[in-house]
Amino acid sequence: MEPIVTVKNVGRTFGKGNKEIQILKGIDLSIEQHSLTALRGRSGSGKTTLLNLLGGLDKPTTGEIFFKGNPIHTFSDKESTEFRRNNIGIIFQSFGLVPLMTVEENIEFGLRIAGVARNEWNDRIADSIDLVGLTKRAKHRQYELSGGEQQRVAIARAIAPTPRFILADEPTAELDSAMSFHIIKVFQELTTSKNMTIMMTTHDPEILEILENVYLLEDGKIEKAKHEQDTIK
Numbered sequence: 223m224e225p226i227v228t229v230k231n232v233g234r235t236f237g238k239g240n241k242e243i244q245i246l247k248g249i250d251l252s253i254e255q256h257s258l259t260a261l262r263g264r265s266g267s268g269k270t271t272l273l274n275l276l277g278g279l280d281k282p283t284t285g286e287i288f289f290k291g292n293p294i295h296t297f298s299d300k301e302s303t304e305f306r307r308n309n310i311g312i313i314f315q316s317f318g319l320v321p322l323m324t325v326e327e328n329i330e331f332g333l334r335i336a337g338v339a340r341n342e343w344n345d346r347i348a349d350s351i352d353l354v355g356l357t358k359r360a361k362h363r364q365y366e367l368s369g370g371e372q373q374r375v376a377i378a379r380a381i382a383p384t385p386r387f388i389l390a391d392e393p394t395a396e397l398d399s400a401m402s403f404h405i406i407k408v409f410q411e412l413t414t415s416k417n418m419t420i421m422m423t424t425h426d427p428e429i430l431e432i433l434e435n436v437y438l439l440e441d442g443k444i445e446k447a448k449h450e451q452d453t454i455k
C-alpha cells in the first residue's frame with residue numbers, strides 16, 4: 223500500500239534577515255496508511271510546525287509534501303481548505319471548541335463542516351461522545367468542563383466525521399494516565415476498524431513505550447526511534 227503521506231526534503235524557516243530561524247531542515251518521512259505514529263521532541267523543536275504542514279495549514283519553505291500522491295504544498299488557500307474538509311481531522315493543543323456550544327453541538331458543528339450527511343449526525347455524535355467517555359457531559363458547555371474533558375470533546379469532534387488522517391497535538395496532555403491509555407486504545411482501534419491514520423505528538427514516556435511508530439524531532443531533523451531506549455531517552 224502506498225504511504226498516505228510522503229514528505230520530501232522539507233524545510234520550514236520563520237522570520238527574515240538576521241531574525242531568520244530554520245525550524246525544520248530536510249525532513250524526509252513516509253506515513254503508512256492505517257498507522258498510529260507518535261512524534262516527540264523538545265518544546266520548540268518544531269512538532270506543531272510539522273503537523274501544520276502535514277495538514278495543509280502551513281506551507282514548507284522548501285521541499286514537497288504529498289497526500290496520496292497529491293502535492294499539497296502547491297495547493298492554493300481554497301484548495302487547502304477543501305483538502306482539509308475532505309481528509310483531515312485536527313486536535314489542537316488549544317482544543318478550539320466553540321465556547322457557547324454544548325459538547326453535542328461542538329461535535330455537530332464539526333460534522334456539518336466536514337459535510338457529513340445530516341441523517342448520520344445523531345449516531346455519530348452519540349458514538350464519538352461514548353468513545354471518549356463523556357456521555358454524562360453531553361449537554362454541558364465549555365465553562366462547565368475540566369481541561370481534560372474539553373480535550374476529550376476536541377478528540378470526539380475530530381474523530382466523529384471519520385477523516386482519513388488525524389493530526390493530534392498533545393492529545394493526552396490534560397488527561398490522567400488511565401484516560402490517556404484509553405484514548406490511545408481508541409486511536410489504535412480507529413486505525414483498524416475505520417481505516418484512519420493518526421499522527422500525534424506526545425511527551426509521555428509511558429505512551430511512547432507502547433507505540434510502534436515513534437519519531438524524534440531534533441535540531442530540525444527527524445529520525446525513527448528504533449529501540450525502546452531511544453523512544454524513552
Ligand SMILES: Nc1ncnc2c1ncn2[C@@H]1O[C@H](COP(=O)(O)OP(=O)(O)OP(=O)(O)O)[C@@H](O)[C@H]1O
Binds near residue numbers: 264271272
Ligand atoms: N509562525 C511563526 N512565526 C515565527 N516563529 C514560529 C512560528 N511558528 C512557530 N515558530 C517557532 O518555531 C519553533 C517551533 O515551534 P513549534 O510550535 O513547532 O514547537 P513544538 O515542538 O510543537 O513545541 P511544544 O512542544 O512546546 O508545543 C518555536 O521556536 C516557535 O517560536
